[in-house]
Amino acid sequence: MYDGGHYERNAGCRGGHTAFVSRTRGANEPFSTTLSYGFKPGEERLPPTHGGPSMKRTAVLSVLACSLISAGFFSYLISPASVLPLLLSEFDISRTDAGLSISVVYLGWLVFQLPTGYLIDRVDVRSLMFASVAVFVAAVFVGTALTGYQSFLAVRFVAGITGGVLFTASARIVGQVVQPRYQGTAVTAFTASGPVGFVLGQLGSPLIAERVGWQAVFPVYATITLLGYLLFRRIQQDQSYDAESISLRGFAETLSNPAVLLISLAALCTNSMYLFLNTWIPTFAAEVHALSLAGAGGIAALIPFMGIVARPGGGWLSDRLGTRRRPVIIASFLLSVPVIAVLTQTVTQSVFALFLLSVGFSLQLAGGLYFIYIQEIVPPNVTGTSLAVATSFAIGGALVAPIVGGWLINAISWSAAFAFNILLGLVGIVAILLSPESVDSSTLG
Numbered sequence: 001m002y003d004g005g006h007y008e009r010n011a012g013c014r015g016g017h018t019a020f021v022s023r024t025r026g027a028n029e030p031f032s033t034t035l036s037y038g039f040k041p042g043e044e045r046l047p048p049t050h051g052g053p054s055m056k057r058t059a060v061l062s063v064l065a066c067s068l069i070s071a072g073f074f075s076y077l078i079s080p081a082s083v084l085p086l087l088l089s090e091f092d093i094s095r096t097d098a099g100l101s102i103s104v105v106y107l108g109w110l111v112f113q114l115p116t117g118y119l120i121d122r123v124d125v126r127s128l129m130f131a132s133v134a135v136f137v138a139a140v141f142v143g144t145a146l147t148g149y150q151s152f153l154a155v156r157f158v159a160g161i162t163g164g165v166l167f168t169a170s171a172r173i174v175g176q177v178v179q180p181r182y183q184g185t186a187v188t189a190f191t192a193s194g195p196v197g198f199v200l201g202q203l204g205s206p207l208i209a210e211r212v213g214w215q216a217v218f219p220v221y222a223t224i225t226l227l228g229y230l231l232f233r234r235i236q237q238d239q240s241y242d243a244e245s246i247s248l249r250g251f252a253e254t255l256s257n258p259a260v261l262l263i264s265l266a267a268l269c270t271n272s273m274y275l276f277l278n279t280w281i282p283t284f285a286a287e288v289h290a291l292s293l294a295g296a297g298g299i300a301a302l303i304p305f306m307g308i309v310a311r312p313g314g315g316w317l318s319d320r321l322g323t324r325r326r327p328v329i330i331a332s333f334l335l336s337v338p339v340i341a342v343l344t345q346t347v348t349q350s351v352f353a354l355f356l357l358s359v360g361f362s363l364q365l366a367g368g369l370y371f372i373y374i375q376e377i378v379p380p381n382v383t384g385t386s387l388a389v390a391t392s393f394a395i396g397g398a399l400v401a402p403i404v405g406g407w408l409i410n411a412i413s414w415s416a417a418f419a420f421n422i423l424l425g426l427v428g429i430v431a432i433l434l435s436p437e438s439v440d441s442s443t444l445g
Contacts, residue, residue: 059177061235063186066170067193068228069133073166074197075204075221076140076159077105078304081279082205082297083214085286090214091149095283095410099402102279104153106399108160110392114255116164117388125169126233132165133229140222144215166225167194168391171371172384184323184372188315191368195307197221198278202301206294254385259377262435264393266329267370269428272397273336273421274363277303279402281356284414289349299353306360307367314365315372325373325438328365330429335362337425344415370394376438397424 080087080101087098119128136159143155171187178186201221208217254260281303285296318328339359347355374390375383408417 065232070193071197072225078201105160108157109163120384132162184315187372188368195304198304268393268397271394275398275401303360307364310364311368332366
């Protein structure tokens with residue numbers, strides 16, 4: 001039932017489907033014309049994981065395919081971070097300008113995220129996926145033939161436009177192919193594709209650049225996305241993802257839902273802190289700790305590396321807590337802020353690495369939860385839009401984090417940049433404290 005922006009699941013649906021009901025529509029009347037798995041009311045079909053070993057295998061492969069698609073995108077996104085000194089030299093630009101190489105991808109993603117979310121709720125996701133992968137791969141390979149920093153940024157902007165489908169639509173697909181009680185674990189496992197991609201980008205980019213030049217870095221990651229799509233195309237041939245109906249009024253109401261906005265604000269804070277660290281820790285390690293370019297990229301990769309464990313771990317833990325998301329997200333902020341506060345202290349390289357491991361794990365406990373949390377407080381016909389709102393906020397944070405970080409470092413100091421991220425952590429805590437708790441789906445599915 002709707003109560004201050006919160007919708008409750010109806011546990012009595014056939015086959016363990018998740019339905020949302022409105023207080024004005026009766027306790028057993030579905031809110032929309034389709035259930036959250038895309039099946040029409042009364043149909044005997046079950047979600048994939050209810051259909052025996054073969055269907056469970058299909059669900060696992062779907063998660064894998066979506067993860068590969070997303071990981072390739074995120075590898076491409078972060079890849080300039082570990083070769084920023086090379087970009088500074090190649091294009092004769094400032095640090096702030098170099099930060100644009102990361103932010104411009106998020107800008108393209110952000111500008112088209114909300115329209116993409118609306119389309120996800122109305123159009124066959126397979127068509128959207130094909131178009132997005134085609135644009136992404138084409139943009140990356142065309143970019144290798146262009147020269148000049150403005151052309152470099154333009155290509156990365158075009159590639160960023162596709163993020164609304166490559167990540168957001170993938171997150172929605174993963175949420176649909178598993179039982180409600182396992183959605184937290186599954187979706188956060190998928191979102192680990194982000195840190196996996198970041199690890200590949202941080203570790204692989206300097207190695208590739210040293211051997212064949214920095215321009216050759218980007219097509220490698222586009223190939224990962226392409227391979228993921230080929231797997232997705234093969235296993236989804238017999239699957240149905242019917243678009244759910246969303247009106248313009250429902251779209252507008254979702255954009256102004258206070259609970260959606262609060263959760264999205266917290267996602268902004270988490271992603272801003274995460275992207276600041278991923279973008280500037282390689283340079284910080286090289287300048288302050290006198291590490292080589294490859295060494296700095298390697299130690300910085302510890303941050304996203306921990307997300308491979310932390311993101312699924314956060315989902316698993318919240319599922320064990322009755323699918324309660326708030327305690328895990330608040331704990332993530334509370335554990336991360338003190339570590340960020342001591343990162344600028346003079347310590348040995350071993351202690352510095354330990355700090356990065358700690359903050360990489362704690363910060364990313366919440367990293368994937370937002371994308372299931374946001375779906376649990378809205379009716380099923382606007383899940384794509386609600387995901388788009390949360391992702392837009394997260395992208396907005398990621399967009400400004402490298403630029404603001406570079407400006408604070410240049411204008412004031414490294415300490416000022418880290419202090420700003422501490423403030424973001426405190427804002428995130430307040431936002432989640434004001435947010436509603438997600439429903440308990442432990443008895444569902």
